[in-house]
Amino acid sequence: MDGHGNNEAYRAITVKRCSPTIGAEISNIDLTRPLADLELAELKRAFTENMVLFFRDQKISFEDHVRLAEYFGPVGSHVGKKTHSKPSEDSRVRRFHFDANSDGISGNAWHTDQSCAPIPPLGSILYMHTIPPDGGGDTMFVSMYAAYDALSARMKTYLEGLTALHDGVLIFGDGTPRAEHPVVIRHPESGRKGLFINGSAVRWINGVPKQEGIGLARFLIEHCRMPEFSYRFRWEPHSIAFWDNRCCHHYAIADYFPHTRSGYRVQIEGVSPPSL
Numbered sequence: 001m002d003g004h005g006n007n008e009a010y011r012a013i014t015v016k017r018c019s020p021t022i023g024a025e026i027s028n029i030d031l032t033r034p035l036a037d038l039e040l041a042e043l044k045r046a047f048t049e050n051m052v053l054f055f056r057d058q059k060i061s062f063e064d065h066v067r068l069a070e071y072f073g074p075v076g077s078h079v080g081k082k083t084h085s086k087p088s089e090d091s092r093v094r095r096f097h098f099d100a101n102s103d104g105i106s107g108n109a110w111h112t113d114q115s116c117a118p119i120p121p122l123g124s125i126l127y128m129h130t131i132p133p134d135g136g137g138d139t140m141f142v143s144m145y146a147a148y149d150a151l152s153a154r155m156k157t158y159l160e161g162l163t164a165l166h167d168g169v170l171i172f173g174d175g176t177p178r179a180e181h182p183v184v185i186r187h188p189e190s191g192r193k194g195l196f197i198n199g200s201a202v203r204w205i206n207g208v209p210k211q212e213g214i215g216l217a218r219f220l221i222e223h224c225r226m227p228e229f230s231y232r233f234r235w236e237p238h239s240i241a242f243w244d245n246r247c248c249h250h251y252a253i254a255d256y257f258p259h260t261r262s263g264y265r266v267q268i269e270g271v272s273p274p275s276l
């Protein structure tokens with residue numbers, strides 16, 4: 001078994017790991033048509049094992065995009081009130097378009113998507129058709145399993161049962177939900193434990209004295225950013241990144257102004273609140 005928990009060969013699709021910790025590039029697959037049963041079963045296994053999947057040269061339509069998402073669950077909608085990304089002409093798909101006229105970009109901080117929702121999204125599928133001409137606009141991903149695993153046994157015991165408030169108002173303004181979630185959760189499919197703390201939405205940990213809770217939140221948020229837990233994905237036109245919101249965090253790098261980076265994202269609804 002390798003570091004991603006892989007122990008079985010793939011027969012229908014090709015799965016190439018991107019780093020020892022997180023991410024795999026999937027090839028030998030065409031996302032512009034429905035998947036065969038074995039392709040889909042292997043894709044689901046690759047998703048659970050690798051946390052984020054990347055695809056190249058997939059010129060997908062809105063229908064293709066939604067079909068891929070619906071293999072994993074119903075399409076969800078953004079709970080934020082004020083967002084940089086915008087609805088597209090298809091209500092199931094959000095437009096992620098940023099250029100010289102943008103006043104900011106989405107996801108330019110380490111985060112997991114909308115953890116302020118009582119049931120945060122299961123995952124998101126981001127498709128980019130246009131990328132900046134000289135590179136830039138990469139997305140970084142970290143494994144929250146790796147972040148958890150690297151803690152001491154004493155710290156793991158201490159964190160068990162603690163919760164944190166994920167305040168969506170801090171990110172998306174008034175009217176956005178807030179929700180309390182455990183700091184350590186168990187992934188419903190992999191069975192692995194991971195940290196669930198969102199640097200953009202959490203200011204302290206509950207259940208301990210206030211200053212301790214603030215210091216603890218700061219430590220955990222910083223800890224999750226270690227490069228050793230991460231992988232940096234370089235986009236090409238018509239690439240796709242599909243991440244599991246329950247076990248990885250991501251960061252969109254804002255280094256391409258005034259160039260254009262443009263694509264679409266579909267969000268998949270979560271099934272149950274994060275729990276241990």
Ligand code: SIN
Pocket residue numbers: 096106107108113124126138139250251252253
């Ligand atoms: C996001 O946080 O969903 C945006 C990621 C990106 O644009 O790379």
